[in-house]
Each structure stands twice: as structure tokens, then as C-alpha cells.
Amino acid sequence: MITIPKKVLASWSTTDYNLTDFVLNANINIVMRQTRIPKQLIPPIILFAVAAMALIIARQLLVPKTFGKYGFYRAAAVDEIASHKMVYAGYQVCSECHDDILQTKQQGSHKGLACETCHGAAAAHAEAPDQSVPSIPKGRDYCQLCHAYNPSRPTGFPQIIPETHNPGKACITCHNSHSPQLKPEAEECSTCHGGIANQKVVSFHAALPCARCHAVPKEHLLEPRLVKAAKPTTRSLCGECHAVGVDSPSDIPRIDLANHGGNVVCWECHYPHFPEAR
Amino acid sequence: MIDVTRIAAELPNVTGYIYPNEYELHWGILIVVYPYLTGLVAGAFILASLERVFKVKALQPVYRLSLLTAFSFLLVAPLPLLAHLGHPERFSEMFLTPHTESAMAMFGFVYAWYLMVVLLLEIWFDYRRDIVFWANEKRGFVRYVYRFLTFGASDISDAAIRFDDKIGRVITIIGIPSAFLLHGYVGFIFGSVKANPWWSSVLMPIVFLFSAIVSGIAIVLFIYMVSTIFRWKQVNMPCLNKLAELLFYAILVDFSLEALDFIQRLYESEESISILSQMISSRLFISLIISQIILGTLIPLVALAAARFGRIPDEMRRIMYLVAAVLVQVGIFSTRWNVVIGGQLFSKSLRGLTFYKLELFGLEGLLTSGALIVLPFVILFILVKLFSPWDREEVDVKSSKA
Amino acid sequence: MTDQAPKMPRRDFLDTAVRKLPAWLLVFKLLNPAELLGDGDSTDVGNPKYDPTQHDYAMGVNVHKCIGCGRCADACKTENNVPRDPIYFRTWVERYITSTDGETQVDSPNGGINGFPPAQKESGILRTFFVPKLCNHCSKPPCVQVCPVGATFQSRDGVVLVDETYCVGCRYCIQACPYGARYLHPIKKIADKCTFCYHRVVKGHVPACVEVCPTQARVFGEAGQQSSPLRRFLRFNDVTVLKSWLNTKPKVYYAGADGEVR
Numbered sequence: 001m002i003t004i005p006k007k008v009l010a011s012w013s014t015t016d017y018n019l020t021d022f023v024l025n026a027n028i029n030i031v032m033r034q035t036r037i038p039k040q041l042i043p044p045i046i047l048f049a050v051a052a053m054a055l056i057i058a059r060q061l062l063v064p065k066t067f068g069k070y071g072f073y074r075a076a077a078v079d080e081i082a083s084h085k086m087v088y089a090g091y092q093v094c095s096e097c098h099d100d101i102l103q104t105k106q107q108g109s110h111k112g113l114a115c116e117t118c119h120g121a122a123a124a125h126a127e128a129p130d131q132s133v134p135s136i137p138k139g140r141d142y143c144q145l146c147h148a149y150n151p152s153r154p155t156g157f158p159q160i161i162p163e164t165h166n167p168g169k170a171c172i173t174c175h176n177s178h179s180p181q182l183k184p185e186a187e188e189c190s191t192c193h194g195g196i197a198n199q200k201v202v203s204f205h206a207a208l209p210c211a212r213c214h215a216v217p218k219e220h221l222l223e224p225r226l227v228k229a230a231k232p233t234t235r236s237l238c239g240e241c242h243a244v245g246v247d248s249p250s251d252i253p254r255i256d257l258a259n260h261g262g263n264v265v266c267w268e269c270h271y272p273h274f275p276e277a278r
Numbered sequence: 279m280i281d282v283t284r285i286a287a288e289l290p291n292v293t294g295y296i297y298p299n300e301y302e303l304h305w306g307i308l309i310v311v312y313p314y315l316t317g318l319v320a321g322a323f324i325l326a327s328l329e330r331v332f333k334v335k336a337l338q339p340v341y342r343l344s345l346l347t348a349f350s351f352l353l354v355a356p357l358p359l360l361a362h363l364g365h366p367e368r369f370s371e372m373f374l375t376p377h378t379e380s381a382m383a384m385f386g387f388v389y390a391w392y393l394m395v396v397l398l399l400e401i402w403f404d405y406r407r408d409i410v411f412w413a414n415e416k417r418g419f420v421r422y423v424y425r426f427l428t429f430g431a432s433d434i435s436d437a438a439i440r441f442d443d444k445i446g447r448v449i450t451i452i453g454i455p456s457a458f459l460l461h462g463y464v465g466f467i468f469g470s471v472k473a474n475p476w477w478s479s480v481l482m483p484i485v486f487l488f489s490a491i492v493s494g495i496a497i498v499l500f501i502y503m504v505s506t507i508f509r510w511k512q513v514n515m516p517c518l519n520k521l522a523e524l525l526f527y528a529i530l531v532d533f534s535l536e537a538l539d540f541i542q543r544l545y546e547s548e549e550s551i552s553i554l555s556q557m558i559s560s561r562l563f564i565s566l567i568i569s570q571i572i573l574g575t576l577i578p579l580v581a582l583a584a585a586r587f588g589r590i591p592d593e594m595r596r597i598m599y600l601v602a603a604v605l606v607q608v609g610i611f612s613t614r615w616n617v618v619i620g621g622q623l624f625s626k627s628l629r630g631l632t633f634y635k636l637e638l639f640g641l642e643g644l645l646t647s648g649a650l651i652v653l654p655f656v657i658l659f660i661l662v663k664l665f666s667p668w669d670r671e672e673v674d675v676k677s678s679k680a
Numbered sequence: 681m682t683d684q685a686p687k688m689p690r691r692d693f694l695d696t697a698v699r700k701l702p703a704w705l706l707v708f709k710l711l712n713p714a715e716l717l718g719d720g721d722s723t724d725v726g727n728p729k730y731d732p733t734q735h736d737y738a739m740g741v742n743v744h745k746c747i748g749c750g751r752c753a754d755a756c757k758t759e760n761n762v763p764r765d766p767i768y769f770r771t772w773v774e775r776y777i778t779s780t781d782g783e784t785q786v787d788s789p790n791g792g793i794n795g796f797p798p799a800q801k802e803s804g805i806l807r808t809f810f811v812p813k814l815c816n817h818c819s820k821p822p823c824v825q826v827c828p829v830g831a832t833f834q835s836r837d838g839v840v841l842v843d844e845t846y847c848v849g850c851r852y853c854i855q856a857c858p859y860g861a862r863y864l865h866p867i868k869k870i871a872d873k874c875t876f877c878y879h880r881v882v883k884g885h886v887p888a889c890v891e892v893c894p895t896q897a898r899v900f901g902e903a904g905q906q907s908s909p910l911r912r913f914l915r916f917n918d919v920t921v922l923k924s925w926l927n928t929k930p931k932v933y934y935a936g937a938d939g940e941v942r
Contacts, residue, residue: 038433038437038438038441039433040431040433040438040441040442041445043430043431044399044402047429048394051394055373058373058374062370063375064846066725067375067830068375070836071834072375072377072830072833073830073832073833073843073846074830074843074845074846075725075726076725077833077841077843077845077846078725078726078732078835078841078878079725079727080843081841081875081878082727082730082878082879083879084879086759086879086880086883086885087888088755088758088880088888088891088892090880090885090886090891091891112894112896113894114891114892114893116755116892117751117755117891117892120758121755121759144795145749145750145751145794145795146747146749146894148795150747150748150795150796150798150799151799151805151808152748152775152776152777152796152799152808152809153748153810154744154745154746154747154809157747157895295774295785295786295787296860297772297813297859298766298769298772298790298791298860299767299768299860299861299863301766301767302767302864304851304854304855304864305851305855363849363850364848364849364850364851364864364870365847365869365870368829368847368848371831371846371848372828372829372848375829375830376828376829377827377830379826380825380826380828380852382826382828382850383828383829386828467852470826471822471826471855471856472822472858472926473822473855473856473858473926621855622855625860626858626859626860626942627786627860627942628942629786629942
């Protein structure tokens, strides 16, 4: 409860408002006036005030200047990170001097392969071409990182089995790394489809050429992902050997085309590259 | 730099698949020691508050001891954190630019609040009369220490003492949720990590808190018994019985909570259950089944129940209490180990387990951790010498025998 | 004796408390770092030619195209001077092999840098593929959330970076990352991770891993740019992100990531 003496009230209308006088003259009825603040509370209050001030002053002095400018971080850090030196130059830089090789590469299967993937980081070479010369992988090991047969690689990626594919010979003896050509002969499907070829070669269908069942347009060899070979669309293709009553070797298993397997094509259930596997 | 050949030879110790960066454990034994120490702080303080606020009179002999224990452990608690940092010299950043979204940053302030507002104030107000008394009576260098610690407030009239008492109660009342916050926060630091299915749990702060209470009661029981016996005084049996009883109930609650977590995990059988079961049965078998459950929970439960509620002579009781208190410490330390180390032993791909190689020497070594656990006892020893917490009515063992 | 004004200690105290102290507190409140900036060359940051607010970087990974050659992991270590030990990686390649009995095995020998040795068994493989992994530069990064000092942050162009002079090395961010993308740099003793080769992208280049990928399995670009390889990638592929249920909103999008990929 606050009671205000009349003379203070009167003074408000004529003089400037003086907060100090108000506080001193008002009759404020709170517990504090009756029981004085015990002296033992003063030291803790002072110590806390000092600690808080110390923290505020420390913040003032020690927090980096750019902190908080764009978010809760030191904005200058972004510039520091952005100013690191590049170690890889990027293929555009290579083409400034080696454009002829780039043009050659664009015609072959390695057109998507950056120069530095095989020749290593070349920013230093771009800066000072004579002082830092990129390496040229000439043995068999480096090409195998991509082209050695590994079943986990996506189907259609050209792979060889190093132990049987011209052992001992350097890859560049036969292949031009800047413009590797794919041979267009029929059985070279296994160059890219090694996994399938490996399975087929030990299966009942080993003697069947790929083209027996797949129609392969010639563009497929140039742009494999854009122009694909066709899968058989009818059951009658398989029926040419497997239907009851056709003229084919007697040890081939026969089925009744009309009743066997509903109306889906055969390869929805069977795996023609390795038909033994159910 | 790490020897690549050694790593290549050691990688076979990895079971299954781990992300390559997960090979190294990042929070090692120092981060096991840290929640162990803060847990003791919270537990000891809760014990003190039981006497002060909830008027459990039997605990009077250990009231001041609990406060001093909490203080000693609280002083040492930041040391393992500091030692663990990659750049300890930058630690001030946590106070200057604390990220308010980060539980770790906010914990710095919870710790500072608890130290300054709760513990220091409570101890000062409780001891103030004695400090003034000692400032007048004692001789030598300590006299100046006491005079400094009065901070000029040397009024020890009845009214002043009554005020001290009143404000002490207020501080303790504020202190109870603060103590809960102190160690619950540590639980939250782990429990809020959604990337880790071993840690990520709503129960984590609760389990941390109750295991803290268990360890705090046990450590005060241990310190009280050992120090009283060493001073050739008679142990106050009602107090000790009360401590044992409280410890028993605390372990019961803590065990129930952890069993609940375990049962629920098994029942829900969510994706991580397979790798976690593998981890428990291989990497964590000794520290979880043997050390935490059998040695640290079941045996103390039986021992405390038998000793407290059974008809056993006092000498035997004391031995069983002491053994139980020590086993509880082993158990709670194992709990911290299982949480911190266990959470990093399995891969976040849920496909493999790595291993933790505990060094003997070095900043992250067993010896350093041992020293950090011993250091609070050293500090407590000094504090007890300066600020005697003992009851004046204590009975001398020697004189009663004579 | 001169007529001195009578001492009024209470009046003086209240005078200070009520009039002067609030003024002091106000001054101190203004003296905080964020408000002090805006003047002085020492707080000038940024390259005037590059406006980060016009960019939002993201990446696409096509699992169907990855051949597991490991050139990306190797180039990353070269470009960013990452220690060569087999336990520190900013990016790595994993191989998944699902056998016909339903079990899936994953491995990543030296992050895939030296290629992959032949699989344990070749028969009985149902599906197998390679998955490159890296920091996902999440839109809601849990690592940034838990950093106690603001040393790791999301830049205005969507890249999560680490301030190596500010990081205290507490390793909370490493614990918080669900993808295992972070490690503690053994020499600098700070948290480190993929930066999308920030020093390259601000100059208009692509990250080193994208540069050297032979099959263009990695696609880098701007999430907001209309005609770009990344936009095409996002339009034509069924993209997923890793651990989507954790709500980190990763910005590395995977096409062809099998359900077994974690």
C-alpha cells in the first residue's frame, strides 16, 4: 500500500518530477522498512554483482568482433575457409593448354572422365607447369581401380578379369586412355556385361549368343545408357526351344506354353542368364 | 600420428561394419568420471536437504559432512571436462558465447548457478556463526582465513542466527530442484542425442538422477563411517541405519527404473535391438551384468535389506553397510561406463561394434582418472580440518572402552 | 566553518540506485558484440563479388552409377589435406552385398580409396552396390544444435562448416551426427568434416569428389537453381535421404539407395 503525502502531490503540479524525493517521502508500507536488510546478505549480493559485471566486461573484451554478424558463429571463419588453396584445378583449367587432348577425349568413352582423376591434382602444375608435372599411370594397377571385375559395379560398366586379360601387358599397349574404343563385334557384349557373361558361360545357355534373345541397336555401343538393348517381349521366343513339340534338341526341358506361368513373359520368373538358379 | 600398420592389424577387433570415422571412441574414461562426480554432488546434496527441509533428524550428524562432500566433488567435477577438451585454453568460449540450443553450453551456467547460489551460499550461511567464532578463537594463519571468510558479516546475535537459519532453508528449498537440474542435465546431454539409440531416451535424465542419489547416499555413508572410525569415535547408529535405509529405497527405485527401460526396449524390439544385444553380451558383459547389476545392485540390495531389517549385531551391520556402500560405488561407476562407453561401442550403422582401448598413462588414462577421483577426498580432508562438521556430542571410542 | 550540505547517505544511495545504475546497465547492455558491429574495417567480412544469400548448395548421389573406384575419397583427402590414416574420412564409399539368404554385409576398406577386394563369396549374391557417403549438410543439422560455443554453423549458402580457431574439441557434434560424417582432426584437435570443398564452390568450381568421379555418380549444384544437373537429378529419380525419420533434412539426395542403406 502506498500513501503519498499531500505536499508531494501538490509539488507534482508545479515542479519537475523528482523520483528520489518521491521515494524518500512516500510512505511505502513493505516488510523491508520494518525488518532491516540483514548485514549478512550484503556480501553475497555484492559478490554476485561483481561476478555478473565481470562476465559482461569479459564478453565485451574477449568475444571476437565478427561473432554473431550472420548467425551464431564467427563470420570471419567463412572467409578463412573460403580462402584455402585449391589442389585440384578442374578440367576447364587443363583445357586452356591441353585442349587437343580434351577434344579427343570428348569423342570416346572417357568423355566423362576428368583429367585429374588419372593424372592427379594439377593446380600446382597449372600455376607453374615446369616445376610440378602430373603423373601418368602407365602400369596395369591404376586402370584396374575402375575396370577390374567386381560384381558390385553396376551392370553394363566395362570390366575385365585382370588375371586372364593379357596378363603382364600394360593397358596402354592396346588401349588409348584418352580415347578408348569399344569393339563393335557381337560377342564383345561381355566387355561391359562381364557379370552376366560370367554367369552365362557356366550355365545351360552358354552356347546361346546374346543377340539370339536381345536386339542390340548399334547406338547402344556409343551411348549405352541412352539407347538400351531390348529384352524379349513375347513368350514365343523362349518357346522356339522350350515349347512342347518344337524341333529342338531333346534334352531341352519342355513346357506347355498355353498353361505354364500365366500370361507373363518367361523372364519375369526365370533368369535366362543362369536358368539353373530358380 | 597413428601407425597405419598397427591400425590395419587392429581393425580385426572391429566386429561387423562401422562407419570409418567411428573407429576411435571420442568420449573416454574422463567423460565416465565426470557424471560419476556430479552424481555424487547431487546425491550428497539431496541427503543434506532431507535433513534441512524434510526434517529427517536422524541425519543430523551427516548434514554438514554431506554439504562439504558435495562441495569437494563439485570443485573437481569440471577438471575431467577440461582435460578432455581438444583445446582447453578455449574453454572460456562456453561462458562468453554459449549456444543456447546446446545442452552442454547451458550446463555451464547450471553448474555455476549451483556452485555459487546454492552450495557456497548454503555452506556459508550454515557455518557463518562458527566461522565468526573461529575467527576470534583460533590462532595462527587460519585466523586470517576465517576473518576473510566472514566477509565482514560478523553479527552473531540471535536474530542474525535466526535469519541465517531461515535463509538456509530457503536456499535448500531452491537447491533441491537445482540439484535435480544439475545431474538431470547431464542425463539430458546424453538423452537428447537422437543419433544414438542407446542414449536417446526420455528416461535418461531420470535414471541419471536416481543413480546420482544412490551414489551420493552411499558415498556419504562410506565417508562418515571411515572418517568416524579413523577418528576413534563411536559411529551414530541411528544415523547410519537411516542412511542404509535411504540407500536401500534409492537403489530399489533406481533399479526399477533401469529394469523398466530394459524391459521396454526388449519388448518394443526396435531396429537397434540386435546390435545392442550383441554389444551387451560381448563388449559390455562384465561391466553391465557382473559389475553394474550383480555387484552394484543386487548384492547391495540384499546386504542392505538383511543388515538394516534383519536381527544382526551392530558390528556386523557396520561391515555390511560399508561393503554395500563400496559395491554401490563400483556399480554406479559401471553404470556411467556402460552409458558413455557403451553408447560409442556400436556403430550408428547398427551393423558393427568397435572397442575401447583404455590407456594407463596420459591425460585420458586410468591413472589420471584415478587421481581425479581421489582428489575430492583430499579436498574434503582439508575442508573437514578447516570447517569441522562433527557433532560436539560425539562419543570417544577409546574412553568408552576404558 | 563553511556551511556544508548535510550528509544524506540514504538519499545518495537511492540517487545512485535509481538514477545512475540503470543508466550504467543500459550502457553495458548496448556494449554487446552484435550491436557493436557495423562500423570499423576490422569487422568487414565477405567477398564483395560473391553473395552467399544467392546460393543454396546440395548434392545428388546416384547409387546406380557408382563403380566403387574410390577416386572421390582419395581426391578429397588430397584436396583438403585430410590425414591418410584409415580412420579419418570426409567422404568414403561403402559396399553392400545382400546374399540370397537375406543377410546384408557392408564393408569400406580404407574408405574405398584403394578399391575393394573381391567379395567373400560370389555365388549366392542377390544384390550388391556401392554407396558413397559424406556429410549431408542437413538443413536442420543436429551437430550445429549441440555445439556449445558456436564453432560449427550453417553458412548462409547452406554449407555446414567448422571454425577451426573457435572449436574447443568437446566432440559433442561428433556424437550428435547420425551419419558418422565427423571426426576429430588428430593434429589440430578440432572437429572436422566435409565442407563441400567450400573454397572451391565459392569460386564456381565443384567439390573435388565431384570433379574426379568417372561416372558422374555425384552431382553437385544449387537446390534452388531451375536448370541444372541437380534439378534434373531431383526431377527424374526417386530420391531418398539417409535416416529421414531423424528429421535432420539432409541435402544429399540418393537415387537408387536400397532399403538396406543406413
